[in-house]
Amino acid sequence: MILRIQNGHIIDPANGIDRIADLWVRDGVIAAIGESDCGPADQTIDAGGCIVCPGLIDMHVHLREPGQEWKEDIASGSRAAVAGGVTSMCCMPNTGPHIDHAGIALQIIARAKQVGLCNVYPIGAVTKNLDGKELTEMRELSRAGCVAFSDDGMPIWHAGVMRKSLEYAASFGFMIIQHAEEKMLTGNGAINEGWVSTQLGVAGMPAVGEDSMIARDIMLAELSGARYHVAHISTKGAVELVRQARGKGLKVTTEAAPHHFALTEEAVLGYNADAKMSPPLRTEEDRLAVIEGLRDGTIDVIATDHAPHHEDDKRCGLSCAAFGIVGLETMLPLSLQLVRDQVLEMPRLLATMTCNPARLLGLKAGTLSIGAEADICIFDPEKKWTLDRKKLFSKGKNTPWHGMEMTGQVTHTIKAGQPVFSHGAIVGEAAYE
Numbered sequence: 001m002i003l004r005i006q007n008g009h010i011i012d013p014a015n016g017i018d019r020i021a022d023l024w025v026r027d028g029v030i031a032a033i034g035e036s037d038c039g040p041a042d043q044t045i046d047a048g049g050c051i052v053c054p055g056l057i058d059m060h061v062h063l064r065e066p067g068q069e070w071k072e073d074i075a076s077g078s079r080a081a082v083a084g085g086v087t088s089m090c091c092m093p094n095t096g097p098h099i100d101h102a103g104i105a106l107q108i109i110a111r112a113k114q115v116g117l118c119n120v121y122p123i124g125a126v127t128k129n130l131d132g133k134e135l136t137e138m139r140e141l142s143r144a145g146c147v148a149f150s151d152d153g154m155p156i157w158h159a160g161v162m163r164k165s166l167e168y169a170a171s172f173g174f175m176i177i178q179h180a181e182e183k184m185l186t187g188n189g190a191i192n193e194g195w196v197s198t199q200l201g202v203a204g205m206p207a208v209g210e211d212s213m214i215a216r217d218i219m220l221a222e223l224s225g226a227r228y229h230v231a232h233i234s235t236k237g238a239v240e241l242v243r244q245a246r247g248k249g250l251k252v253t254t255e256a257a258p259h260h261f262a263l264t265e266e267a268v269l270g271y272n273a274d275a276k277m278s279p280p281l282r283t284e285e286d287r288l289a290v291i292e293g294l295r296d297g298t299i300d301v302i303a304t305d306h307a308p309h310h311e312d313d314k315r316c317g318l319s320c321a322a323f324g325i326v327g328l329e330t331m332l333p334l335s336l337q338l339v340r341d342q343v344l345e346m347p348r349l350l351a352t353m354t355c356n357p358a359r360l361l362g363l364k365a366g367t368l369s370i371g372a373e374a375d376i377c378i379f380d381p382e383k384k385w386t387l388d389r390k391k392l393f394s395k396g397k398n399t400p401w402h403g404m405e406m407t408g409q410v411t412h413t414i415k416a417g418q419p420v421f422s423h424g425a426i427v428g429e430a431a432y433e
């Protein structure tokens with residue numbers, strides 16, 4: 001089977017490719033860019049006016065299976081992923097049961113293969129039950145397919161346990177991903193601590209709750225020589241700490257979620273629980289610091305922290321609503337704003353969602369190299385559309401962008417050479433309207 005993607009603007013940051021050409025796929029792998037001797041195509045996609053790039057990678061997703069399938073499951077999460085141009089994603093271990101033993105990781109990988117839309121790479125738990133006390137069998141989890149380790153949803157709060165986990169991880173080259181939140185400081189806070197929390201009379205989570213844990217962890221990362229990755233970075237102080245650590249040559253990396261560079265705490269005014277997540281939306285100063293971190297390379301990954309929840313968990317008042325928003329289907333348009341604002345050029349932006357996470361996690365993905373599995377995203381960077389939460393493929397409808405105009409739309413997603421998403425529909429399923 002030969003697929004020809006015609007006349008697109010091909011951008012492959014991994015190989016420094018940035019030109020208008022045809023892309024040829026033969027038997028599921030990238031066969032040629034430009035001229036080819038593939039012979040006549042069985043299928044042609046016209047990508048004129050569109051960008052053709054590697055299928056996106058989202059290294060921070062909550063898929064809720066096993067355990068909370070009413071919020072999301074591997075099938076619905078995979079559909080949301082490909083609708084957003086994502087062909088590989090990492091799922092966090094705060095499922096029920098947690099991904100704290102090999103059997104669960106194997107089960108998730110098997111189910112994702114059966115669904116067959118998007119590669120799913122589990123992140124194994126650092127501690128059993130995510131309770132921060134006893135380390136998991138990281139080596140077994142790694143053998144079962146876990147690509148990094150985290151207690152996300154919870155911080156690895158105990159300094160001694162964090163030290164031990166970093167030392168253990170260092171000896172195998174594993175990466176520890178921290179949800180940095182000092183609970184003794186954030187307490188029962190629901191949103192950022194600041195004028196909005198005062199205005200609303202809702203308990204706040206101070207920025208220092210994030211910063212202080214990262215400061216502690218960086219010291220422990222230096223001591224152990226381990227690879228330490230800060231999840232969903234959100235404060236000016238945290239970006240500065242990571243910048244300094246990297247300046248010292250430590251193996252410290254971080255990711256930013258689109259909501260933290262697109263919105264501020266003011267989005268929760270009106271008690272809007274669809275803008276409630278952890279860490280919370282912060283101030284304009286923090287937002288600009290996250291953007292500067294992306295610009296100067298302190299932050300090398302954009303990841304969504306896709307956190308689907310049921311309406312019942314969100315419509316119960318701002319203080320008691322669950323933390324989290326969906327992200328897979330809005331990652332690309334929201335991130336493209338950074339190009340429109342001239343923070344990043346298109347190839348560097350696409351690197352944050354392709355080759356950069358692939359490099360951190362050792363994934364064979366995020367590239368259009370000849371011979372690589374043909375995971376491809378085709379998008380129209382200028383196309384305007386209005387987000388309607390009812391039309392999201394995710395079961396989670398918890399988004400702060402309902403009714404808002406987005407610029408930039410995925411037209412096709414190709415997985416291992418097969419179109420899986422095309423013009424608004426999963427291939428083989430009826431389109432909306």
Ligand SMILES: NC(=O)N[C@@H](CC(=O)O)C(=O)O
Pocket residue numbers: 062094152153154179276277278279305307308323324325
């Ligand atoms: N980010 C969130 O607000 N929620 C996440 C947990 C997490 O990422 O810490 C969830 O699992 O719902």
Ligand SMILES: [Zn+2]
Pocket residue numbers: 152153154179231232278279
């Ligand atoms: Zn988290």
Ligand SMILES: [Zn+2]
Pocket residue numbers: 060062092152153305307
């Ligand atoms: Zn998360």
